[in-house]
Amino acid sequence: MFRFDFLEEYMPIFLEGVQITLGISIITVILGTLFGSLLFLMKNSSISIGKVKPLKILASIYIEVVRGTPMLLQILLVYSGSKLMFGIDLTAFTSAVIAIAVNSAAYVSEIIRAGIEAVDIGQTEAARSLGMSKSLSMRLIIVPQAIKNILPAIGNEFVAVIKESSMASVIGVGELMFSAKIVQGATYISLEPLMVAAVFYFILTFSLGRLLGYVERRMKSSDTH
Template sequence: MGMNLDFTQIVPSIPYILKGIWVTLQIVLAAAAVGFALGIILALFKIGRIKVLKWLADIYTSIFRGTPLILQLLIIYYGAPQIVGFDIDAYPAAVLAFGLNSAAYISEVIRAGILAVDKGQREAAMALGIPYKKMMRHIILPQGLKNILPALMNEFITLTKESAVVTVIGVADIMRRSYIVGGQTYKYFEPLLFAGLIYYIMVMGLTLLGKAVERRMRKSD
């Protein structure tokens, strides 16, 4: 018995599905910016000397790494209005959920990168009387980030794939549009397979970009 695939029915809907790429990229880029900025702060808390901040950063990371992303998304979208008193639109809810989740993972990556920097760099900076903030901003962080670029790119790729869960709150991303087309044509396999192809191409593109950046950085060493 054949698979009986027929992609001709979804051809007119391909432009509609492709529009979801921009929606997905908007969410991913905004969430990545939130996650990176917050991740740096959390990483600095974890390696800092203030125990309360270190404790809070560890609890934050534990919660967001220990619970499913889709649960965090649903809590922010459906549960937060009970606390803040007003509804949150699907797009900002998605950005917030993905950004907060990504920050937990990025903070660990950045922390590891900072700790991997030669201790002599910090000792030399302290011996020269360079303030802690300037030392971290201009000496330690740039070197640490350079070492962890592959790990950061992997987190960005993971975020791109995981963004598909926004379909559960109605965001018209690639997955949601593919599902809608499936409902209109009564054929779900073909549009979902097409969506999978789009995600695969996006991920492969990001992978090649990451490798190109790595090669460039190795040449600059």
């Protein structure tokens, strides 16, 4: 028989965990989008030294390394390595934000690339035929159209970050998963606190998913007018 009588006393702990989870997710998606945009620009940079394009190589290596290693490992490396390697004593919250943003940026850069590549190449050719430079045609013609492809995918990345933020609990960040562990330790109830955390995660991701679906439908309907 399930027991949820602990909620009356411990609900504030779960609600605080929800707030921290949302805080981590919002900050990391913003930082990840900004850094991911920079990575995209680096990967498409024409700057070269001889035949070598250093910015493109650095961005490509970064993306492959980040995508090829677990986020949990990245969180632990930032949390432990910042003090050992750089002498910077980061808080658990800051370490989690940096690690998740660093991870998200690698995926956002690929989202931006895919969104831009989805725009008909004829748009670029038409802009160039009118005498526009590559950067001007990208800024005025390609990017405005690509945004409609990029925004829904960025929203899906937001949903993924909400779930992945649970890994921050391993370094003591008081997000939703950590809140469930606190309640487990205080009540000696193992399953029910996890079920409550699961319900909160579902509410967050389901609500955001429906909101993103609404925004995407509005964007598509605006294209038909």
